[in-house]
Amino acid sequence: MASNNPTQQEAITTADKIFQKMQIAIVEGDIPSGSKISEPELAKQFQISRSTLREALNRLEKCHLIERKANVGSRVIECTVKGLLDIYVVREALEGMACRQAALNMTDEEIVDMKSMLAQHATSKDLQDGVSYYQEQGDLDFHYRVILGSHNQELINILCGQLYHLVRMYRCQFGMNSPRASKAFTEHSRIVEAIAERDGELAEILMRRHIAASRKNIENKIALKDSSSV
Amino acid sequence: MASNNPTQQEAITTADKIFQKMQIAIVEGDIPSGSKISEPELAKQFQISRSTLREALNRLEKCHLIERKANVGSRVIECTVKGLLDIYVVREALEGMACRQAALNMTDEEIVDMKSMLAQHATSKDLQDGVSYYQEQGDLDFHYRVILGSHNQELINILCGQLYHLVRMYRCQFGMNSPRASKAFTEHSRIVEAIAERDGELAEILMRRHIAASRKNIENKIALKDSSSV
DNA sequence: TAAGTTGTAATTGTCGACAATTATCGCTTG
DNA sequence: CAAGCGATAATTGTCGACAATTACAACTTA
Numbered sequence: 001m002a003s004n005n006p007t008q009q010e011a012i013t014t015a016d017k018i019f020q021k022m023q024i025a026i027v028e029g030d031i032p033s034g035s036k037i038s039e040p041e042l043a044k045q046f047q048i049s050r051s052t053l054r055e056a057l058n059r060l061e062k063c064h065l066i067e068r069k070a071n072v073g074s075r076v077i078e079c080t081v082k083g084l085l086d087i088y089v090v091r092e093a094l095e096g097m098a099c100r101q102a103a104l105n106m107t108d109e110e111i112v113d114m115k116s117m118l119a120q121h122a123t124s125k126d127l128q129d130g131v132s133y134y135q136e137q138g139d140l141d142f143h144y145r146v147i148l149g150s151h152n153q154e155l156i157n158i159l160c161g162q163l164y165h166l167v168r169m170y171r172c173q174f175g176m177n178s179p180r181a182s183k184a185f186t187e188h189s190r191i192v193e194a195i196a197e198r199d200g201e202l203a204e205i206l207m208r209r210h211i212a213a214s215r216k217n218i219e220n221k222i223a224l225k226d227s228s229s230v
Numbered sequence: 231m232a233s234n235n236p237t238q239q240e241a242i243t244t245a246d247k248i249f250q251k252m253q254i255a256i257v258e259g260d261i262p263s264g265s266k267i268s269e270p271e272l273a274k275q276f277q278i279s280r281s282t283l284r285e286a287l288n289r290l291e292k293c294h295l296i297e298r299k300a301n302v303g304s305r306v307i308e309c310t311v312k313g314l315l316d317i318y319v320v321r322e323a324l325e326g327m328a329c330r331q332a333a334l335n336m337t338d339e340e341i342v343d344m345k346s347m348l349a350q351h352a353t354s355k356d357l358q359d360g361v362s363y364y365q366e367q368g369d370l371d372f373h374y375r376v377i378l379g380s381h382n383q384e385l386i387n388i389l390c391g392q393l394y395h396l397v398r399m400y401r402c403q404f405g406m407n408s409p410r411a412s413k414a415f416t417e418h419s420r421i422v423e424a425i426a427e428r429d430g431e432l433a434e435i436l437m438r439r440h441i442a443a444s445r446k447n448i449e450n451k452i453a454l455k456d457s458s459s460v
Numbered sequence: 461t462a463a464g465t466t467g468t469a470a471t472t473g474t475c476g477a478c479a480a481t482t483a484t485c486g487c488t489t490g
Numbered sequence: 491c492a493a494g495c496g497a498t499a500a501t502t503g504t505c506g507a508c509a510a511t512t513a514c515a516a517c518t519t520a
Contacts, residue, residue: 012300012511013473039502049475050502051281058288064387070242071481071502086384093327097319154316157294158388242481243503269472279505280472301472301511 015055018046022056026065026076027169037066037074063165077166081222084170087163088215092208094159095143099191099207102149103200111196114145118192121185136171140164142188146207149195180217184210245285248276252286256295256306257399264308267296293395307396311452314400317393318445322438324389325373329421329437332379333430341426344375348422351415366401370394372418376437379425410447414440 025031043053057074060066068074077083106114121138147159170176187210194203255261273283287304290296298304307313336344351368377389400406417440424433 015473016300040500051476052474054502055288055473058285062288062292070246072483073502083383086382089327089331089382090324090384090388093323094320097323101319152316152319153313154294154320154393158320158392162388163384245503270470281506282504284472285503302513303472 013055014048015052015059018048018053018056019059021046022060023063023065023165026060027165028172031076033076033169033173034078035076037076039073063162065165065169077169079170079173084174084218085215087166087170088211088218091159091163091167092211092215094155094163095147095211096204096208098147098150098152098155098159099195100200100204101152101155102146103195103198103203105151106149106195110145110149111192114142114149114192115196117141117145118185118188121188139184140168146191146195176218180214183213187213243285244278245282245289248278248283248286249289251276252290253293253295253395256290257395257402259403261306263306263399263403265306267304267306269303293392295395295399307399309400309403314404314448315445317396317400318441318448321389321393321397322441322445324385324393325377325441326434326438328377328380328382328385328389329425330430330434331382331385332376333425333428333433335381336379336425340375340379341422344372344379344422345426347371347375348415348419351418369414370398376421376425406448410444413443417443 022031026033031037037057039050039053039057043050046053057066057068061068061074064077066074066076121142144160147156150156187206191203191206191210194206252261256263261267267287269280269283269287273280276283287296287298291298291304294307296304296306351372374390377386380386417436421433421436421440424436
């Protein structure tokens with residue numbers, strides 16, 4: 001099973017390995033959102049020195065999974081509703097632009113590959129059942145292709161290197177398995193069509209609407225949850 | 231003279247100070263673009279240990295001013311034309327969205343403040359002379375206000391914490407003092423009007439055109455330079 | 461001569477200890 | 491009894507040394 005992060009090169013140093021372990025632990029909530037990180041304790045737990053742990057913490061901070069204050073320490077980022085919505089706003093802007101650039105810059109081969117990926121998704125049992133797979137891995141795969149297709153290193157860094165982890169974290173912790181699977185698949189198809197036609201303007205609009213729809217879906221859910229829990 | 235980076239809190243640790251010094255040195259080209267960074271050498275030069283220097287390097291990496299490879303070392307990022315244009319594409323997307331959000335989220339007080347800042351720019355001697363100030367500090371001030379006005383922490387982090395430094399680096403190293411000062415000022419004024427009218431859609435469009443105009447201006451310059459130098 | 465190899469030198473990664481700062485708990489005092 | 495203060499404990503920041511990896515150079519060999 002290949003790594004699902006296209007920007008992540010094979011880890012060599014132990015700090016890299018610790019970073020990956022902690023990343024998963026934070027994303028999946030094993031290290032709770034908002035909790036303080038004790039350097040001595042974690043170092044002992046992982047059987048490494050504090051220097052190595054701090055190196056790993058620096059990388060976690062780079063993808064905004066933890067926050068550090070001088071002489072105070074590190075905390076896992078807190079998952080808030082506003083934080084989630086803020087991320088979707090950024091995604092709408094950046095992935096919309098990435099989609100426009102993809103329409104301009106993707107090679108014909110890349111487009112063919114993406115089409116075949118989508119075709120495979122269409123026949124996937126999971127999609128037909130309308131359940132988890134497509135919301136999770138399949139959805140991410142599609143968005144990755146578009147982002148990488150932009151051929152804009154800055155876009156790729158920000159989206160795949162930073163926001164990606166946060167998105168996954170929120171998905172895990174807020175338990176988001178929306179009923180948008182089939183709708184999302186249709187939207188993906190339209191987007192690919194626009195890219196294939198090299199229509200950057202339309203591609204951007206469609207991607208923005210696609211992400212905005214997700215955001216609104218979340219907003220509705222939150223509102224519903226609030227009113228029912230009170 | 232206050233710090234011009236709104237996200238930058240007062241530095242306390244020595245690693246912070248080294249970070250700031252190196253940041254300036256890189257941005258202004260004293261540490262050349264693309265050059266390799268020797269940890270032992272720099273540590274000796276700054277009279278600090280390698281650990282502290284590495285802490286500073288980690289922060290430089292966070293704002294994409296240097297790149298690190300495991301077991302190989304750090305290099306200052308290379309200034310390329312494509313890199314510059316990539317940044318402008320990201321800015322167009324993100325600052326456009328920031329502007330839309332600013333129109334929705336800025337307080338009335340913030341808007342008043344921004345208007346008065348612009349009024350002050352209008353009477354500034356530098357602007358009337360059509361020279362450097364407005365392209366540099368004044369322009370940055372305006373864009374900062376808009377970004378902060380979005381009240382979106384993720385947007386603020388990415389734009390002020392990361393892209394900002396790169397933008398300044400390119401401005402220094404490519405020596406960009408374009409003749410767009412008065413035009414830019416007019417565009418800024420229109421943007422503020424749209425924000426004041428709470429017209430998010432228009433605000434975004436205007437900001438995107440404003441940044442796209444800068445990008446095209448650069449593209450023209452580059453093309454000109456290429457054809458003249460060959 | 462050019463390519464491959466091996467051994468040495470230099471650089472990076474990791475470690476444990478010390479210094480500086482912060483948090484905590486108990487005490488004093490109004 | 492509450493609020494402020496002070497000493498102690500714990501945590502973070504910094505340091506220098508060692509281990510592991512990489513880069514370089516001289517040498518061998520086809």
